[in-house]
Amino acid sequence: MADSLTCPQPPAGGTPTVLVIGGGASGNAVTILLRRAGIAVDLIEAQPDWNATTGSGITLQGNALRVLRELGVWEQVSASGFAFGSLGVAAPDGTILFVAEDLQTGGDDLPATLGMQRPRLQQILIDAVRASGADVRLGTTVDTLEQDADGVSVRFSDGAQGRYDLVIAADGLNSATRAAVGITDRPEPTGMAIWRIAAPRPEGMDRTDLAYGGPAYIAGYCPTSENTIYAYVVEASRDRASIDPATYADEMRRLAQAYGGFWPEITKHIDNPAKVNYTWFHRHLVEGPWHRGRVVLVGDAAHCCPPTFAQGAAMSLEDASVLAELLTTRSDWDDRLFTDYHARRLPRVRMVVDASVQLGQWLLDGVRDADVPGLVGRTMNALKERP
Template identity: 40%
Template sequence: MEKVKKVLIVGGGIAGLTAAIALKRSGIESHVVEKSADWSVYGVGIIQPSNALRALRSIGLGDLCLADGRGFNGWRFCDANGAVLAEAAAFSVAGPGYPAANGITRPALHKILTEAVLRQETPVSLGVTVESLEDTGDRVNVSFTNGESGRYDLVIGADGAYSKIRGMLFGDAVRPRYTGQGVWRYNFPRPKDFDWGCMYFGKQSKAGLVPLTEQAMYLFLVTAEQGNPRMVTDQLAVLLRERMQEYGGLLGELRELVTDPTAVVYRPMEVVMLPQPWHRGRVLLIGDAAHSGTPHLAEGAAMAIEDSIVLAEMLDGATSIESTLNAFWARRSPRAQLVYETGIQLGEWEQAEWRGEPAAGAAYNEAFANAYAVLSEPI
């Protein structure tokens, strides 16, 4: 087999852009297609844990993320009124000079990734996605929705939890599943002395505040939402304020600042896990297209970034697509499965507790510790 030289990446989000950057560093050219014509992302925050920072540092982007974000070294755990119950440093493996975690806005991260892709002159086609695929054994013939076509050594589906490429490969056998919880997000000004991530525990929800920049922080609020209801867009601010009623202290003050429904981001927690290797022939799925978990461990973007970097490393000099992609699945699946299963378990324990029916044997601290012990290991 000839070496992989030309790759199509479907999806211009975190997974797809990181894949393009990592492949270029391995001497492999790629073409990114993104169905959105404006290539934008919503403007709330994202947590980059230490393993994500380690991965980004390995492709030369870690320092840029720190410069545009706000690092912090751990979490304070508080009651609903803000009284501190415990304090714990987060795990740190990114290297000297790096915090244990970094808060950054999604637009800032998107800008870092897009500028890196454009700087390396990787072609990007916006408003375009795949119409059809034909795997001939030695190449993949691709027809695009704009009427054009191309021929590639490998196609990477990095098009999210509702992946069109996954549907082409596996049909409707694997689809996102709702877990019973939703997460609300909103950005606020950051008090100057707010230097930790803070978690607040209510009787019917949990909330967190995360530094993003010197001036900003963001709120996430996790709630149980029976039946996966469709939230009315122009009522999002009212609905978020209602769900923050049980909190006092700083969160109580911030509740009154939630006034703009267009600035509220609500997402139901939905999960996907492909049970089989994540490829068919020369078409591979990575990131949320293959494995999408809940945000309990803040590892969704980290898993996508790690996927991309490991794949580029393994394709460099590969002599067999089938054996390389099987080996990729074997290497990445245990970590992705751990994040997936731990998130679901934590969510089930939370919902039982909020119903007033605490699960026997619920061990939150142990679950977090076990997961991060594995995630601190090299990828």
């Protein structure tokens, strides 16, 4: 398999063809942007429901909102979510110790932070992909990829075949495409895990508050609409096989009931194990090239970080924006294009991954004099710059 292939734009009258594997944030975003430029895009997604019904909530900071505005969905996102501009730090009993103003990393004309229900964000992006005219096939995966000097031949799980100028691997943390093209980097657990649930919004909750200490490392919540929130509790990771999913609500409630403030009201709604999600934190960063020939990685396939900075979706959306910019402004889809994409993204992503992991490691190690404000300030100020 060649590592450097030239893929010039086709002659007048022709249209470049792209396959996007995975319909999460980065896959949906790059599809919308490429279709806007007139590029033919097929998008396949393994889940038959396109992940439109799963997940509790998501915290989006300004640099993520900037890309969502670029996609043309900001008005729907703004109307569906809950915007705020500060972060509270609390004691376990709910006493607010201090409130910090959030930096507006997307610019002064966008909120610093917006929480929203994850399924609602996914549906907004799905609608935009559908409206773009992309060819979408759900419940479909790739069986084989074969590259040559002129393109990529793909055989799909449903027996269909396709031929493409480029394949974009947006198939997530455990990307099968990444492995198929010989990129051997794999995600590694950091030692932490998170319990999450969606719940009604208590009256008066208008920002994220984080409580440190108690039986968990962090207990936090984020308003996601006028009526909803998502709440989360972070602890040391446990063997997932040893936790019966039927006990998920009991496990999360046991941790949550130790916290004051809004938590007693939230805890009343932790009663259905099917609505509680338990996930390990992972660190993942492909340091080497993010492409092999005509196959290129975006989003979690290339990198993933703990949600301690709430920047996972933002980094994935920025990948899509930068890659689409390069693909739609250059005449040659060659090795230099993908090398430039990697060079623009890697330092910024590495900064976020390392900082996110460091915040968690300080908690795991019980470091009490860690320079958390300094690390947060440096990182967030850097994210104000455009990717």
